[in-house]
Amino acid sequence: GENVEQHPSTLSVQEGDSAVIKCTYSDSASNYFPWYKQELGKRPQLIIDIRSNVGEKKDQRIAVTLNKTAKHFSLHITETQPEDSAVYFCAASKGKIIFGKGTRLHILP
Amino acid sequence: NAGVMQNPRHLVRRRGQEARLRCSPMKGHSHVYWYRQLPEEGLKFMVYLQKENIIDESGMPKERFSAEFPKEGPSILRIQQVVRGDSAAYFCASSPPGQWDTGELFFGEGSRLTVL
Numbered sequence: 378g379e380n381v382e383q384h385p386s387t388l389s390v391q392e393g394d395s396a397v398i399k400c401t402y403s404d405s406a407s408n409y410f411p412w413y414k415q416e417l418g419k420r421p422q423l424i425i426d427i428r429s430n431v432g433e434k435k436d437q438r439i440a441v442t443l444n445k446t447a448k449h450f451s452l453h454i455t456e457t458q459p460e461d462s463a464v465y466f467c468a469a470s471k472g473k474i475i476f477g478k479g480t481r482l483h484i485l486p
Numbered sequence: 487n488a489g490v491m492q493n494p495r496h497l498v499r500r501r502g503q504e505a506r507l508r509c510s511p512m513k514g515h516s517h518v519y520w521y522r523q524l525p526e527e528g529l530k531f532m533v534y535l536q537k538e539n540i541i542d543e544s545g546m547p548k549e550r551f552s553a554e555f556p557k558e559g560p561s562i563l564r565i566q567q568v569v570r571g572d573s574a575a576y577f578c579a580s581s582p583p584g585q586w587d588t589g590e591l592f593f594g595e596g597s598r599l600t601v602l
Contacts (some may be wrong), residue, residue: 383528411590420595422575422595466528471544474519474531475531476531478527479529
């Protein structure tokens with residue numbers, strides 16, 4: 378079955394700097410790659426997703442890139458703000474949605 | 487349109503008791519996922535159901551755990567003879583018809599199980 382690896386597990390960046398989170402997946406048939414944000418004690422919520430026929434997608438300060446050949450995809454957050462502090466999960470889907478273990482992002486003042 | 491509703495939000499059980507967690511999907515959604523989240527860990531897939539049918543239960547432990555999504559009523563995740571290692575947050579998510587693996591999952595607030 379699908380296996381999703383996510384790195385780093387923890388990331389601290391200065392406010393205003395960029396943050397990058399990387400994921401790899403194992404099943405080349407996976408065709409949908411969402412990213413979820415989970416604030417402390419809250420439910421995960423979708424922030425951006427990308428499908429296998431697209432290499433890059435951007436939504437304001439958030440962008441995701443996908444390299445199907447290498448089976449990896451990344452989340453980029455620019456101009457980070459305090460409210461970006463949360464746990465971020467990548468996921469890959471082929472029949473069911475499998476999540477990575479998460480990255481705890483700390484935005485330092 | 488109410489979101490995904492889970493209850494109870496918090497449940498305390500003693501070892502050996504049964505836990506029943508309920509999930510009502512968003513209106514119009516026909517598919518339900520259950521995920522388990524241990525403290526400081528990710529979302530581990532357990533089971534994926536549509537009404538009256540288990541589509542994929544490859545993430546469910548072989549013993550003590552079962553799930554159903556009847557024609558009427560909420561989806562239920564049942565854990566028999568709970569042990570301390572079952573303590574976790576259990577999240578339910580739903581998705582619209584036709585988008586069960588390529589569309590947004592709408593999560594409930596989770597049910598936090600504590601086994602004493």
